[in-house]
Amino acid sequence: MFDDFWAASRYSTLHQRRLGDRLRDFRPQPALIDPLELPTAPLPLPRPHDRLQKLFQARRSTREFSDEPLTDRQLGTVLSALSDNSYPSAGGLNPLRCYVFARGRALRYDIRRHAVQDIGPAPADLAEILGTPDAPPLTIVLVLTDKDSFEKYGERAGRFGLIEAGAAAQNVCLRLAEQKLGGYLLGGVADNEMLHCLGLPRELRVATAIACGHMIT
Known part of the structure; x- marks a missing residue:
């Protein structure tokens, strides 16, 4: 059943164009009182002012990057957000894999070894596959190889995989903020086209991709 959900929500370049039309025509409803809010008065809580909170506040979603490439040190620092068991994985199965443009x-980024392997040239139509106006200086693609997860957990493994990918993506975004870099999650990646250009089989799942780079000041 999760495969049916995944197939129904899979994107192609045609779906990207349809999404663009939908976003253009969308008009949000005016803000109303939250229907789940309780009638009792809320009690304010103290806010922390530590380094982690400042990092949360420094995170920026930006779609415009300078042409300056990331150095090897910056690339290693950003990708290290995925190493050292820094995010939870159901049953310790670690289905998440990482690829980089x-x-x-x-x-291919080897999370366990903290090393990269060259696959080949990035595709000429990378921006179209990502659903972006231009190819970002750095794109991180998170892929799920979750066959073992489904054998162990059944349909619930679908949720576990998305939780894992979300936690890993947040780690990357916080590391970008720490490095004074910008980035944003890409919600419209063309699934099969992405798997094809990475030489991966279609039964794998593109969980998300993150566009990264130096922010324009």
Whole structure:
């Protein structure tokens, strides 16, 4: 059943164009009182002012990047957000895999070894596959290889995989903020086209992708 959900929500370049039309025509409703709010008066809580809270506040979603590429040190620092068991994985199965587009190349990031392997040139139509106006300086793609997860947990594994990918993506975004870099999650990646350009089988799942780079000041 989760496969049916995934197939129904899969995107192609045609779906990207339809989404663009939908977003253009969308008009949000005016803000109303939250229907789940309780009638009792809310009690304010103290806010922390530590380094972590400042990092939360520094995170920025930006769609405009300068042409400056990331250095090897910056690339290693950003990708290290996925290493050292820094996010939860149901049953310790670790189905999450990471791929990178940087400096015109497609790379596989080995999370366990904190190392990259060259796949080949990035596709000429990368921006179209990502659903972005231009190809970002750095794109991080998170893929789920979740066969073992489904054998262990059944349909619930679908939720577990998305939780894992979300936690990993947040780690990356916070590391971007710490490095004074910008980034945003891409919700309209063309699934099969992305798997194809990475040389991956179609039964894998593109959980999300993150566009990254130096912010324009």
